Amino acid sequence: MITIPFKNKGQFLYEEIYEYLKNEIIAGSLKYQEKLPSKRNMASHLSVSVNTVDAAYGQLMAEGYVESIPKKGYFVCEIDTYFQSEKRAVPEKRSAKSEFETVKIDFSPNAIDHRIFPYDAFRKIFKATFNEYDLNLLNKPDIQGEPDLRKALVDLLYRSRGVICSEDQIIIGSGTDHLLQRLDLLWGRNKEIILENPVYLKAYNIFEKMGNQVISVDIDEKGIRIEPLMKHKNAAIYVTPSHQFPLGMSMPIDRRIKLLNVANQEEGIYIIEDDYDSEFRYNEKPLPSLQSIDKNGKVIYIGTFSKSIAPSMRISYMVLPETLLKTYLEIADQISSPVSSLEQKMIAAFIADGFFEKHVNKMRKVYKEKRITLMNALHQLGDQVSVTGENAGHHLLVQLGNGMTEETMCCRAMNLGVKVYPVSPYFIHGVSKNHQSMVLLGYGSLTEAEIYEGIGLLKKAWDL
Numbered sequence: 288m289i290t291i292p293f294k295n296k297g298q299f300l301y302e303e304i305y306e307y308l309k310n311e312i313i314a315g316s317l318k319y320q321e322k323l324p325s326k327r328n329m330a331s332h333l334s335v336s337v338n339t340v341d342a343a344y345g346q347l348m349a350e351g352y353v354e355s356i357p358k359k360g361y362f363v364c365e366i367d368t369y370f371q372s373e374k375r376a377v378p379e380k381r382s383a384k385s386e387f388e389t390v391k392i393d394f395s396p397n398a399i400d401h402r403i404f405p406y407d408a409f410r411k412i413f414k415a416t417f418n419e420y421d422l423n424l425l426n427k428p429d430i431q432g433e434p435d436l437r438k439a440l441v442d443l444l445y446r447s448r449g450v451i452c453s454e455d456q457i458i459i460g461s462g463t464d465h466l467l468q469r470l471d472l473l474w475g476r477n478k479e480i481i482l483e484n485p486v487y488l489k490a491y492n493i494f495e496k497m498g499n500q501v502i503s504v505d506i507d508e509k510g511i512r513i514e515p516l517m518k519h520k521n522a523a524i525y526v527t528p529s530h531q532f533p534l535g536m537s538m539p540i541d542r543r544i545k546l547l548n549v550a551n552q553e554e555g556i557y558i559i560e561d562d563y564d565s566e567f568r569y570n571e572k573p574l575p576s577l578q579s580i581d582k583n584g585k586v587i588y589i590g591t592f593s594k595s596i597a598p599s600m601r602i603s604y605m606v607l608p609e610t611l612l613k614t615y616l617e618i619a620d621q622i623s624s625p626v627s628s629l630e631q632k633m634i635a636a637f638i639a640d641g642f643f644e645k646h647v648n649k650m651r652k653v654y655k656e657k658r659i660t661l662m663n664a665l666h667q668l669g670d671q672v673s674v675t676g677e678n679a680g681h682h683l684l685v686q687l688g689n690g691m692t693e694e695t696m697c698c699r700a701m702n703l704g705v706k707v708y709p710v711s712p713y714f715i716h717g718v719s720k721n722h723q724s725m726v727l728l729g730y731g732s733l734t735e736a737e738i739y740e741g742i743g744l745l746k747k748a749w750d751l
Contacts, residue, residue: 288324288332300335304343312352312363323353323361350574351509351539366541369580370551391704392741396533396682396729399597403653408642409633416632424632428624432459432604433631439638440604447644448562449579450588452606458615461601461625463561463591464493469605470523470559470587471497472622473614478555479522483511485713485722487532487561490525503715506531510538513545521555523587528577529562533713533727535676535684543577550585557611559587564594564680584608592634594681595647602626602634654681657730657738664742668751682729684710686722691749693718696726699748705741 437454444450460466480494484503528538550556578588591603708727
């Protein structure tokens with residue numbers, strides 16, 4: 288039986304159990320296919336509740352350390368040994384109008400709930416920030432971003448995503464697309480760009496239009512496939528490991544380590560981690576970022592406030608490995624910051640004063656309730672509908688089994704005033720057979736009544 292020495296350092300008991308077992312698996316003390324004690328036996332041995340052990344096992348399963356085999360139990364997954372070139376310490380901080388008229392219910396995957404936006408907090412922050420005594424307010428913004436915002440992000444990203452960085456490694460941008468263009472300045476046109484298929488379409492279009500050789504690699508149930516990556520020597524691999532867009536799966540720990548090892552084998556390979564909506568995970572706590580387990584400076588971490596605050600807040604951030612930061616600073620004179628100092632200072636205060644985390648916690652609760660409402664509403668569509676990607680983010684995927692095409696699904700829904708979103712634009716070389724007759728349904732901006740009304744109309748539109 289496994290004995291866990293509880294340290295009682297303010298963590299929940301399930302977190303201590305999870306951390307201990309995870310470290311034992313990584314160290315090889317718990318080996319591949321080794322069976323863990325049952326939840327009841329573990330709970331009895333440790334004198335904790337079964338729910339506590341269940342939460343710990345659930346997190347280990349979500350990250351790919353263990354798997355559950357029905358009627359047999361929990362078993363350790365196979366995980367590659369991660370090769371670390373040198374020990375990495377935490378760096379020290381250094382100073383169409385017609386369409387709108389016909390749409391009744393819009394299942395947009397990009398919309399947020401405007402009703403819960405923290406207007407009072409931003410009103411207060413704006414008054415405090417728009418200060419005539421701040422002489423830097425009207426000056427040209429720092430090329431990397433306002434120091435106060437970068438300082439706030441260092442702490443926030445470490446607490447929420449495990450990201451390890453200094454203020455100097457952070458670059459503030461005006462959206463993910465802008466930061467991807469900045470990256471192109473670093474490595475020019477000779478760098479191959481490898482993307483998931485299906486993929487975040489804007490990223491694909493940006494790299495293609497900038498003249499890079501763009502290569503798409505199909506994903507499986509664990510994310511981007513590793514074998515096709517092995518032959519490349521000078522490439523940037525763009526992935527969404529916490530919540531793959533648009534299909535919604537999360538990359539387990541074994542696949543993450545395999546991906547990092549691909550980058551470790553060649554000096555010219557980097558990984559771009561787009562962590563676009565990692566805050567919104569509902570059945571388990573957010574998965575650690577890929578950057579948090581990178582020990583060799585191979586991951587470029589990108590995040591945005593579009594989902595966590597509002598799409599109109601065109602503020603994003605990028606954490607550069609120190610090797611790329613040096614190159615970035617060498618070309619800094621050729622570029623400028625596109626984000627106003629005032630907006631950056633406001634976001635910095637929003638984070639530093641504790642408003643951001645309170646707002647995200649509130650949003651997570653609201654969106655979880657919307658997700659449950661949508662899942663309940665979808666039950667009325669019957670057995671001809673399957674649902675995937677429902678455990679995180681602001682959208683899920685609905686697939687029909689009655690043979691209706693994606694195009695027909697969208698058109699017939701629109702005829703009744705309901706807008707749903709096709710998945711085909713995200714596939715580079717045509718939709719795979721497994722994803723035919725599938726659409727995206729977002730629920731961020733909809734009320735409970737609107738969700739039920741929309742699903743009722745879809746039932747009629749799709750002859751269910």
